[in-house]
Structures are given as C-alpha cells and as structure tokens.
Amino acid sequence: MKPGLTLAQIQQLPAVVDLVTAGRALGLGRTKSYQLARTGEFPCRIIRIGKSYLVPTSALLALLSDHCDTEEDAHG
DSSP states (O other): OOOOOOHHHHHTSOSEEEHHHHHHHTTOOHHHHHHHHHTTOOSSOOEEETTEEEEEHHHHHHHHHHHHHHHHHHHO
16 A cells, blocks of 8 residues: 655645545545445545545545644643
8 A cells, every 4th residue: 555645745636636545645545445435434525426436635634634633632
C-alpha cells in the first residue's frame, strides 16, 4: 500500500478525487475504501456517478479538521 497523504498534499488536490486517493488520505487501502463506500460507511461525503465514486476534497479536509480539533480537545 502506498503511504498516506500529508495535509499539505491533500490541500493541493483538485476539487474532487477518486475513492482510492481519498482512502489513501485517510490511511485506508483500496479494498477497505470500496467496502466502506458500498455499505454507505465511508467517513465523508461521496458523489456516485454511475459506477464511479468521487470524494470532494473539501469533505476530506473538513473530516480531518474535525478529527484534529477533537484530538486537541482530548489532549489539551
């Protein structure tokens, strides 16, 4: 599996990305990303177009921002 993406790399992504890239940003592999998408459990918004799954980069950033805020509250 490829290493995850840094926050700086995620901020440079286009407006929408494929499911594999979104999963990679979250530390998920291809299989797990598709499994979560199919069951409606992917941790952020997904746009379904035909058989393709697209994830808005803004949704990824919002999820990661919420996660970081929660961690800071727990540690600070």
